[in-house]
Amino acid sequence: MGTSTQARPTAHDAFGSPVGVNNFSIIAATVNGSGSQTANNAIARALFKMGIPTTGKNLFPSNIQGLPTWYIIRISREGYIGRRENAEVLIAMNRATADEDISKVPSGGVVIYPTEWKLSESRDDVTYYALPVQQLAKASGASAKMLSYVANMAYVGALVTLLGIDINEIDAALMHHFGGKRKAVDLNMGVVKAAAEYCQQNITKRDPFKVERMNATAGKVLIDGNSAGGLGTCFGGFTFAAWYPITPSTSLVDALTDYAKELRVEPDGTHTYAIVQAEDEIAAIGMITGAGWAGARAMTSTSGPGISLMTEYAGLAYFTEIPVVIWDIMRMGPSTGLPTRVSQGDVLMVYFLGHGDTKQIVLLPSNMQECFACGWQSFDLAERLQTPVFVLSDLDLGMNTWMSDPLEYPDTPMDRGKVLSAAQLDAAKGFNRYEDVDGDGIGYRTVPGTESKYAAYFTRGSGHNKYAQYTERADEWEANLDRLHRKHEYARTIVPKPVIDEVAGATVGIIAYGSTDQSMPEARKFLADRGVKTSYMRIRALPTTAEIHDFIQRYPRLYVVENNYDGQMRKILQMEVPERAKDLVQISKCDGLPLSSEWIATSILKKESK
Template structure:
C-alpha cells in the first residue's frame, strides 16, 4: 500500500544485505542452514476454536446462533467465514438465551445446529437447555471455560464450569458432557457431539477451556476417512397412517433403548406436539403421575449406554499395571501433565496419566481400574473447589484418597510448579 518505490527500495536493501553477508561472512551464513525435516508430513496450524468450528462444519452443521463472548468468539468468526460456502448460516443474536433457543428451533426443524459460549452465557442458557431435554431435541453447546463467577476473568484461564455443565439445568436432566484434551480431539469430539445429540436426542455440551480453545498448535493432518455421520432414529417418510384425533407417538415409552423415533415438522403421519411441559407419548401436556414418572425415567435411562459406546472416554498414557502415582486431569492440562509424567518416569517412578474425556455419564469402570491400582492419586484442575475430584468421589464408591492440585489465579500450570507439587504428594 506504500507504493512500488518503497517496495523496490526494501527489496534492494534485503538483497544487498544478503549479498554482503554471503560474500564476507560465508561461515556465519552456513551455520544457519536449515536442517532436513525429520517428520515432513503436512500439518495444520490452528486454534482449538478453529478445530471446533471445523469439526462442526465437517459433521454437517448448517446453523450456528451465538452471541460474542471471550474465549469462544473465534468459533463464530470461523463459521461466518466458511459456513456459507457449505450452505450454512451463522447468526449473531442479541443474547445467549436467543442463541440457544434459535439453535433448538433449527434442530427441531431438522438442521444440525449449535451454539458456542463461555461460562456467563452457559448460565443464561440453562433453561433453554432444559427445553431441549424435555422435547428430546438434539442440541450441541460449546462451552469454552474462563474465570468466574459473573464476568470474572474474561481473558484468563479456568476450569470452573464442570458442575454447571452437568447440573445447572433445573430438574432432572440427561445431558452428555464431553471434554477434549487436545486440538485434534477438539475437532473429532465436536464432530461426534452432533452424532450423539441426534442419536440420543438430548443436549450435548463440549467443555473446553481458554488454554485449549485459544492455544495455537501444529496438528497432524486430520483423518476424515474415519468419520461417519449418524443421524439416529430420524424418520422422514414411511410412517403408518394415522387418523384424527390420533397423533404420532413421538415420546413412545416402549421405544428400544428408550430412544423414540424422531420426525421433522411436516412429515406425513408424523404429527405430534412439542412443549416444554411434561407430556404423554404424543406430546400432549400431562400431569398424570404415572406418565410423569415414566417419561422422566425414559429421558434419564436413554443416555446410560453412552458410557459403553463412547470411543475413548479417557485419554490414557498409562504404561504401568500398578503405579506409584496416578495423575488425573481434564481439558487443557493434558500437555503439562504429560511433561511432568515423563520427567518423573525418567527418575524411575511408575507414573500413569489419564484425562477424563467423558464427564457425563461418568465412565466409572474405565477410571476405577486406575484408581484402585495406584499408590498415590492427584487430580489437577483449575478451580478452587476441586470440582473434578468431587465428581470422581460422587461416582466411584468407595473412592481412594485423592490429592487435589488446584490453581485458580487465571494462569495456567507450568511444568516446574506442577512437578514440585507432585513430588510433595509422593
C-alpha cells in the same frame, strides 16, 4: 556479530535440562493493540517451518488498546508443548511492565529492549541487548500510522540474527499472514532486515540460545482450537448456527463462517447452512433449539457467562429431547472474571446445567484433532441421544496456536438418529414420541414438514407422558424420569472413552482432561525420573464410562489435575465412584494461566514424598 569469549554459564530449566539450542522459551512483552501479534506469529511460524517443535501462547488483557500483553513461544526439541514457568529470552517492548518482566527472567537469560529507553542494565546475571527500535522503524519509510506496527518487526529482525532464525522463513510467514500481499510483506521485511543487519554489526552475542533446523514438524500443521472446532463443525454437517459475541469463543464462529463460505456454498450461490448473530445468548440457544427441533444440525458457541444465560433453554432441550450442540470455550469466572484468561471452571455447571435433575452430555477435547473431531461427533451424539451435547474447550486450546498432526476426516458416516419418515409413519399409523421402544431410553421423533397425518406431536417443557400428552400424574412423571435416566446410562456406552496410558508397576494414577493434558508428558517424565511411576487417564467425556471406573479402582492413589479452584472434575468423580472418594486427590490451580508442567510435577511429587 562477534562471539564473546566471556559466555555466561548455561542456564537450566526447572527440570534440570540445559537450555540452549532448540530448548528455551521467548517471551515478548508488548502493548495490546500495537500489532505485535503479527510479529509473534511470524516468529512462531518461521520456527515451526524450520522443523523445530514450537508452541505459542498469548497472554492478553481484556482490552482493545493500551494494556500489557505477553506472547510466549516455547521451542522444545523434545516436542513438549506445555507451559513452562520461565522464559529465558525476554523481548521487553512495554516500558510499563519492563521492570517486573526483567525481574522474572531466569539467571542466564536474555533481555532485548529498545535503546531509546536508556535502561540501566542493573542485573548482572542476564545478558542485555539494546535495539534502536524507533530508529529502525522510522528508517523503513512507514507512514506515521503504520510506524508502531512495523516497529515490532525490529525484534523479529533481532531474533533472526541473535537466535539464527532463517530470514526466508520469516518472509514466508509474513506472506502467509498477509495473504500473499507482497507490498505489506516488503514494508515489514524492510524493518526485519534492517534490524538483523544492525545486530550483526553492533551486537556481540553473549548467550547460549540458538535455533537449528530440525525435521520434527514435517507433515504437521499449525492451528488454534477454535479454528479446528469451526472446521469440524463445518465437516460435521452443521446446517444452522446462532451465536452472540463473547471472548474467547467468537473466533470459533468466525472460523466456521469463513470455512462455510469456502466449503458449503452451492454452485447456484445458495448456502447449505444459515448463521445468525443473535441478540443475546438466550436467543442464540433458543434459535438452535427451534432449528434442532425442526431437524437441522444446530450449534452455538459461547463462554461461561453465555452458558449462564442459556441455562433455561438447556434444561428445556434436555427435557423435550432436542438435539443441539453448545460449545463452551471456558474462561475465568465467576462473573466477568478474567475474560481473556483460561480456566476449566465450567465443568460442574455444564454437567448439571438446568433446574431439576438434569445431567448433560459433555465432550472434553484436549488437542487440535479432538477439537476438530468434537465438531462432528457432537452432532452424531446429539442426534442419536436427542439431547444437548456440550463441548468444553477453553481459551488456551481455543485461541492459542498449536502444532498438530493433520486433522482427520470423519471416519464414520453421519448418524441422524431415530427420525421417522412419512412412509414409516403411514405404515405404522402413528408413533409415541417418548416411548422407549428399543430399551435405550431414546424414543423416535419426527420433524415438522414430514408429510404424514401421523407425524405431528406436541413438544412441551411441562409434564408429558410417552404419548407426548400433558400430564401431572405421578406415575407418568416418574416413568419419564426413569427413561431419561436409562438414556443417560446408555450415553455412558457411546460417548468417547478415556485415553489411558498404563505403566507397569505404577501405584499412582493421574487423571486429567482438556488443555491440562499438554503438560502431562513432561510432568510424568519428571516424576518417573524421580522414581514415581505414573499411569495416566485422560477423560474425554461425561458421563463417565466403565473404563473410567475401572481405572479409578485399579490405583491406590489418584491425582485429579485441573485448572480450576474447587477441583470440579474430582468432585464429579467422587460422586461417580464414592467408595474411592478419599483416594481422589485434588491437584488444581486457578490463576488464569495454563498449568505448567513444573507446577503439576512438583505438586504431585510433594504429595508423594509425604
